[in-house]
Amino acid sequence: METNSAPGAPRGSPLPGLLLLLSVTTGLVDAVSILGLAKVFSANMTGNIVFLGFGLAQTPGFSVGPNLFAIVTFLAGALIAGRVGLSYGKRPLRHWLTIAAVVEAALLWVAAIMALYYSPENLEPRWGLYGIIGLTAIAMGFRNATIRQLKVPDLTTTVLTLTLTGIAADSRMAGGASPNLGRRIAAVLAILVGAALGAVMVMRWGLALPLLVSGIIVLFGTIACVRHPAAALPRSV
Template sequence: MTMDRAPSPLPWLLLLLSVTTGLVDAISVLGLGKVFTANMTGNIVFLGFAAVGTPGFHAPSYLVAILAFLIGALVAGRVGRGHAGLPLRRWLLVAALVEASLLWIAAGVATGFEMVRQSPDGHLYAIIALTGIAMGFRNATIRSLKVPDLTTTVLTLTLAGLAADSAMAGGGNPNMARRIGSVVAILLGAALGAWLVMGHGLVLPLILAGALVLIGTIACMIHPEAARPAVS
């Protein structure tokens, strides 16, 4: 007689991480001068605007964000491969510690940053780089986990799947709740992040984002499924 395996806690963790994506996007777009550090599509578009001299778009910010994101993803790829065959909870904890630490260091840097004047420049680029590395590390880690419809940062394919696989399109609505949950999570995170940034600056939302990542991951690690070997 076999026992049914308990449902994986990963979808719940990834929904919580989606909330932090909204927080980080609010921090970067509203506080760092129209730059994304959680997803890179917007930066590529903005970089194209900056390349032809469109007012209000500054190429250095986008280049720093993209480079930082790539560095974070590169390191995460090596870390993930190094944890292949080891308990999943160990890999998750390392990823959470890296991301939370980078976000909290960014919060420390943000204490001396003036949002209105976007100065000093060194603090601006440091916050962009730190959050970009954190989000690159996160994206590469989530990509390796291969949980369908929960990328935690990008919603374009999620929304496309929600419509294309709906009953109206003749589909069977696979993962509908998960897809809707992902959209709602990022929406809520963005709203909360905007409220915090506009009312309290960058430090509080950065601290909160890091705390949510770490607390959510620790809660996930307690689950028996987190003891299974990681695959990368």
């Protein structure tokens, strides 16, 4: 979801650091999905819509089923996260973040186990292909909806179109004041680094390792975040 909401994180909030860590995992997860799951994005639905169009046009190398399934399961994850946000938005932030981290890490780890029985070379077994797509897309949909409700500017963790636009359009060369420039550049670099590391892991060790590492980063990064005093305060939706 390419959206930058106006309200920012409170002073001293642990959220920006956590969201940069989560941005690294976006690169890891999308390395798995693009390189091993029939040209599918688990986190970036814009790419899936484009690939779905290619599949509908019967372009060689693109198919409708995996991309459509990724979109549907992503939406399911976002829907569930929306309900969770309504339930936990008035409670201490640490409760909400912990629930979100446990859900996402569990989905990624189940996908990692499934990846042990899946061959990216021939996209078999098909239950493995669709299982990994579904689990990772639900996890990313859940995350996107959660981050959207937290409303931290310039840190969506999964898409960079508006971030890159802001870097250029708000720059001093364009007559702007370059707000949040450091944060915006860090977000771009985080996904870039994650994608590079994910690609190396996939090529050398397969799909399971980057999914396992992603879950670890999500869970333990969140545990570190919720220890911050600001996480004891509620975060209204």
